[in-house]
């Protein structure tokens with residue numbers, strides 16, 4: 342487990358103190374993919390760089406496994422860093438070295454013998470899907486391929502923890518997805534813990550189970566991705582939810598729907614990721630003699646299931662509609678909000 346307590350980083354710039362990371366306390370489980378999301382300036386980069394002491398903390402403690410990172414001397418810190426891989430937004434590759442030699446670099450520093458080094462490099466090249474590109478130079482690679490080299494290099498010394506500093510922010514959406522798939526793949530294959538920072542909800546939604554939302558150096562909300570984003574409490578979290586649910590003016594939309602659909606009962610169904618909610622609409626129309634007209638909605642998927650809202654019109658005999666609603670309320674975790682009763 343990774344246990345971070347009261348972590349602080351104060352920068353002084355032009356005689357002004359900046360609390361980049363401000364009394365941050367967080368536990369991260371072994372083997373999980375944990376995301377930290379925040380807007381520019383929230384303190385994410387500083388936070389992730391404190392974890393391997395690329396940035397020295399002002400105060401607080403960081404325990405990774407049994408080791409208290411903050412109290413290590415230079416020699417022990419160097420050793421501990423071999424167990425912590427890191428990847429970067431702009432890849433940080435050595436431009437005069439080939440793919441193979443970039444990946445071999447941390448092994449050379451760790452003093453691994455040539456034969457073993459070559460074997461390990463080939464394994465890593467296969468793992469990240471770069472077979473055939475061993476002798477290419479970074480300038481000959483696409484962004485996604487460069488990040489694959491970064492990942493292979495970060496994994497060279499078999500770390501237990503991988504830190505990802507905005508690792509997909511420089512990539513297009515399709516390449517982002519392929520890199521996120523690769524991170525999930527190595528997390529599962531190697532049982533590696535991954536901590537990532539991002540300003541993109543898509544990244545959190547797609548691969549993280551737990552998330553912390555950062556603002557002005559502090560964590561303002563944290564928990565399961567589904568819980569945090571299906572019931573956001575802080576304005577900053579609500580803004581991130583809008584990033585994937587789309588900007589809608591709920592009041593205006595409801596007014597329009599009420600004016601257009603004058604028949605039947607209008608209800609809003611709130612989905613919060615649960616297997617019991619699967620195929621809800623088809624189950625209801627098979628079971629009850631009613632019609633369901635989907636008027637508006639968006640459900641988005643996370644690692645623990647889907648969440649979102651659907652606005653529907655229920656048409657039929659009032660007792661059948663009532664029974665259908667009771668069925669949804671008792672047999673599923675979907676919340677039913679009646680916006681307008683049968684007229």
Ligand SMILES: Nc1ncnc2c1ncn2[C@@H]1O[C@H](COP(=O)(O)OP(=O)(O)OP(=O)(O)O)[C@@H](O)[C@H]1O
Pocket residue numbers: 352353354359360361379380381382383384385386387388
């Ligand atoms: N070396 C430094 N000296 C002074 N101030 C710094 C330094 N590094 C970061 N800061 C300040 O600390 C705050 C947090 O910066 P940080 O880079 O950690 O945020 P971030 O969430 O990663 O944002 P971004 O994605 O834009 O980098 C900002 O106000 C930034 O200006």
